[in-house]
Amino acid sequence: MNSTPPPANSQLQALASDLARKQSLVVITGAGISAESGISTFRGIDGYWARFNPQELASPEGFARDPELVWRWYDERRRQILTAQPNPGHRAIAELEKHFPEFLLITQNVDGLHAQASSKKLIEIHGSIWRVRCMRSGQEWENREVYEQFPVKCRCGALLRPAVLWFGESYQPSLISRAQKAVNSAEAVLVIGTSGQVWIVSGLLAQARQNALTAEFNLEQTETSHSVNYLILGPSGQTLPQLLSELTQLSP
Ligand code: BV8
Secondary structure (H helix, E strand, C coil): CCCCCCCCCCHHHHHHHHHHCCCEEEECCCCCHHHCCCCCCCCCCHHHHHCCCHHCCCHHHHHHCHHHHHHHHHHHHHHHHHHHCHHHHHHHHHHHHHHHHHEEEEEECCCCHHHHCCCCCCEHHHHHHHEEEEEEEEEEECCCCCCCCCEEEEECCCEEEEEEECCCCCCCCCHHHHHHHHHCCCCCEEEEEECCHHHHHHHHCCCCCCEEHHHEEEEECCHHHHHHEEEEEEHHHHHHHHHHHHHHCCCC
């Protein structure tokens, strides 16, 4: 049975033909790329932050004030992510990596789904929800346990914290310089599933070359939309595989 191909979007075709001539691509993703894997975004109507204030949760002050509340929030997210699978959007980005001699994926997400989708050239610039850090020794390790007691304690008796980057904490200089260098030399930058509210998105886009091709994939317009060459509206789990198939036809 021949399934009718999805309606080819002229924007996607034009973007694919522009991208086919590029050698270097940087992709920046946010929570929206994981939405179709069933993971809540931050600012959407069902978003985490509809119910909480980020400063209360994703910040050292919030953790110091109420480590139990913060751990319960992270534990809820860990349980949600544990059963989540990469969606076609994650997998399309992992395939895109093979089309470009120079490629870097910079994700704000801490859910690990890009790595699970076999993206290799990847920076998890906000860390991983699966890593924890001892507040006494500073030691960090991966831990996929489902916790029952909160706040979570280290074997040494001190508090453990999620080893993610909180608001008010500084980016690892090595990660920032790697990300900035990549954006600086990229011929094309895709921004996918992010409201662009956290500085890192605008901070990195500001580093893009004047003549870099830029495209945003989102469900709606964002603060970034006015400054990109292409705005591809729709769920990234559909639009990215469409881009990949257009690109593969042009440069198999
Ligand atoms: C730093 C880890 C300095 C924890 C997170 C004033 C001005 C500028 C900056 C600041 C300022 N005041 C303070 C700051 C700094 C602050 C900041 O940016 N604040 C903002 C909010 C004003 N930043 C910091 O403190 C950072 N540190 O800047 O240090 C520095 C700089 C350089 C070098 C050295 C030092 C540290 C910030 C780290 C915060 N930690 N995460 C955790 O996850 O718990 S950020 C958190 O928000 C998540 O990581 C998330 O990724 C991130 C951003 O949100 P989005 O990913 O964009 O998600 P959101 O829900 O907002 O949007 C989802 C989008 O997807 C929507 O647009 C939606 O339409 C779309 N979508 C939904 N479904 C789909 C979809 N799109 C396509 N398909 C779909 N199906």
